[in-house]
Amino acid sequence: MSEFSIVKYGNHALQQISVLAHHDSNTAAQIPPRWVIYIHGGAWRDPNNNHKDGHHLIRSLCNSDSKINGASIDYRLSPEVTHPGHIDDVIAALQFLIKTYNIKDYILVGHSAGAFLAVQSLIFSDNNGDFVLPPKVLVGVEGIYDLRVTVEEEASYNSFVSLAFGDNKNEWDLASPASGVYQLVTEKKESALKDDPKEIVYKGKVVCVHSSDDELLSLDYQPKNLEKIVNLTEIDRRVSFENYIVSGKHDEVFGRAELVQIVSKYLCLV
């Protein structure tokens, strides 16, 4: 299997993606259409978290399955950009990958702020108003899903939240997948009430992976909120949700075998 190569989806140094693809020549047409795509964390601002965070997971999965390819997305960080700059980049990167490699089925894995971005990619469209082809499985790892809950858990997190999203908490709610503004459903209701959460149609699975050893985001806050955005719904319209409690510190989980084993279970769905 070849090494990761870097592809650009914009002019900025961080508008890049590392790609590990199985192919005999350099033509995208020969690359199988099954992918695992990773979005790193780092509180929307820490350059020490980057596309390399996804490499252990991607390399392990690609080595075990010769028909799986991997990609790991970089995006511009705060304070250089504020919301929606990060999600705009992630959506542009996903659109670029899907088009360039003719991707049909993929698993989207996001860690920490990357999990927030992964769920946001179902909710927000690109500059043309086009939505991204949704993943078959969305895996949130040590994720953030609601900005108010982030600051309720630890007041000092206000510094990175306001650096990325400003100080207006109503804007935080509009940006947060689990604030109550949005819910994920398998199909739309005939008539939604005016004050109901906005329904986002998603037919894939949502998988929550969170460590009981996470020293930055505890099990008691964010994971419950990821589950809430599917559990608001009646059972027959409820998006499938699965939960795993793993071990390891916040930034260790993406480099561990446990995550590889969990994501492997879902490869049969792509």
Ligand SMILES: N[C@@H](CC(=O)c1ccccc1NC=O)C(=O)O
């Ligand atoms: N190293 C980061 C902190 C960080 O990444 C973080 C801290 C608390 C809760 C979640 C975090 N990251 C999520 O993407 C920073 O320098 O802001």
